[in-house]
Amino acid sequence: MADKRILLIIGGGIAAYKSLELIRELGRRGIASRCIVTRAGQEFVTPLSVSALSCEKVFTDLFDLDDEAEMGHIQLSRSADLIVVCPATADLMAKATAGLANDLASTTLLATDTPVLMVPAMNVRMWEHAATQRNIAQLREDGVTVMDPDEGAMACGEFGPGRLPEVPNIVAEIEAQLAAAASVQANPSRLRGRHALVTAGPTREPLDPVRFLSNHSSGRQGYEIAKALADAGAKVTLVSGPVELAPPTNVDFVPIEPARDMLAACEAALPADIFVSVAAVADWRPAQAANKKLKVKDGDADAAGTLKLVENPDILATLSRKKKHRPDLVIGFAAETHDVEAYARKKLKRKRCDWIIANDVSGDIMGGRENEVTLVTPDRSEAWSRMSKDRVAEKLADRIAEHFRGQGPAVLAAE
Ligand code: CTP
Numbered sequence: 001m002a003d004k005r006i007l008l009i010i011g012g013g014i015a016a017y018k019s020l021e022l023i024r025e026l027g028r029r030g031i032a033s034r035c036i037v038t039r040a041g042q043e044f045v046t047p048l049s050v051s052a053l054s055c056e057k058v059f060t061d062l063f064d065l066d067d068e069a070e071m072g073h074i075q076l077s078r079s080a081d082l083i084v085v086c087p088a089t090a091d092l093m094a095k096a097t098a099g100l101a102n103d104l105a106s107t108t109l110l111a112t113d114t115p116v117l118m119v120p121a122m123n124v125r126m127w128e129h130a131a132t133q134r135n136i137a138q139l140r141e142d143g144v145t146v147m148d149p150d151e152g153a154m155a156c157g158e159f160g161p162g163r164l165p166e167v168p169n170i171v172a173e174i175e176a177q178l179a180a181a182a183s184v185q186a187n188p189s190r191l192r193g194r195h196a197l198v199t200a201g202p203t204r205e206p207l208d209p210v211r212f213l214s215n216h217s218s219g220r221q222g223y224e225i226a227k228a229l230a231d232a233g234a235k236v237t238l239v240s241g242p243v244e245l246a247p248p249t250n251v252d253f254v255p256i257e258p259a260r261d262m263l264a265a266c267e268a269a270l271p272a273d274i275f276v277s278v279a280a281v282a283d284w285r286p287a288q289a290a291n292k293k294l295k296v297k298d299g300d301a302d303a304a305g306t307l308k309l310v311e312n313p314d315i316l317a318t319l320s321r322k323k324k325h326r327p328d329l330v331i332g333f334a335a336e337t338h339d340v341e342a343y344a345r346k347k348l349k350r351k352r353c354d355w356i357i358a359n360d361v362s363g364d365i366m367g368g369r370e371n372e373v374t375l376v377t378p379d380r381s382e383a384w385s386r387m388s389k390d391r392v393a394e395k396l397a398d399r400i401a402e403h404f405r406g407q408g409p410a411v412l413a414a415e
Pocket residue numbers: 199259277278279280281282283312313314315316317331332333334335347
């Protein structure tokens with residue numbers, strides 16, 4: 001990863017000393033660090049030691065005339081491939097969430113159009129405080145990557161989440177972010193002219209006007225895939241069951257509830273070049289949905305006690321078996337708890353799709369922000385290391401672009 005540069009903002013926390021190790025490790029990999037040390041950060045590391053390790057001038061003050069003459073703060077904010085805030089204190093994250101710009105670090109974060117990675121470290125109570133969690137959720141919504149802190153004994157004697165992640169893990173995340181930014185920069189519109197259809201979230205199968213059968217799908221992975229494909233230039237139709245996420249701004253969004261509506265919306269969206277079926281479609285639905293609320297006292301409970309279910313349509317299998325308008329590349333998901341690859345391979349054949357993304361959901365994957373998947377195609381399988389769901393999405397978008405590379409103009413670009 002030679003010739004890459006980060007802008008490292010060192011906040012004020014006991015973990016600041018680890019930023020020195022980070023600078024050295026990055027340097028060994030050919031990644032240069034230009035550094036800003038906040039006023040509080042200077043209580044923990046000196047600009048002199050940061051400068052000695054980074055071999056660069058260190059920036060500390062927004063109103064330093066010499067610095068401004070050399071490199072204005074706006075220019076500084078855009079002088080790197082990635083901005084890394086490490087350690088990201090509760091205070092720095094709160095400022096960035098609110099859009100404050102009253103010192104060099106916060107002004108830089110507000111003025112930049114470069115991707116930002118925050119590496120938090122703080123006392124466990126501060127980390128768990130509703131205000132910090134609210135700020136982190138907002139930062140993620142705004143497109144900032146916020147790593148999860150490690151859990152363990154803290155310098156202040158308490159125990160819990162809040163420790164700075166280990167330096168090798170921070171280095172790995174920085175390299176992943178730099179690689180993702182480089183692939184987008186190299187070819188920002190590599191899927192231009194392609195139409196991608198993505199399903200996401202759960203479906204809701206009504207029992208009566210107020211009750212339904214559903215599942216815990218958060219929709220996060222599907223939304224990230226829709227965004228990554230749209231960022232790669234594809235026209236994207238996202239058909240989604242109810243989730244708590246805001247849809248990406250650059251997709252055509254079709255909200256649905258029952259599986260049959262999801263199928264109808266998908267068929268209406270055809271033709272498409274790419275179909276990625278991420279939704280956790282309910283396998284069954286109540287045979288009949290009452291049009292009035294079922295009442296316990298009127299004996300309806302008997303009916304509910306023997307709830308009759310019928311099978312829902314398999315949307316993935318339906319679209320991949322289409323004679324007319326079968327998408328060129330059909331990708332299914334397989335959530336398994338054991339024998340992941342073997343089941344995925346069977347599913348690939350049974351549902352006649354081209355690729356399966358198999359994930360092991362025996363751990364804490366569901367609802368979380370990370371995923372560990374294996375890409376299964378008819379002739380190979382590729383295990384990807386555990387990474388954030390947005391990275392999985394970007395990597396999948398890369399693979400999809402590779403698949404279409406050299407195939408000439410889009411076959412079916414739906415308008
Ligand atoms: N899928 C679908 N329609 C359904 C059920 C599943 O489109 N009615 C899609 C999912 O979006 C996913 C893939 O099929 O891409 C696999 O879903 P999964 O629930 O794992 O498979 P099942 O068919 O339910 O098989 P099993 O329960 O045996 O694992």
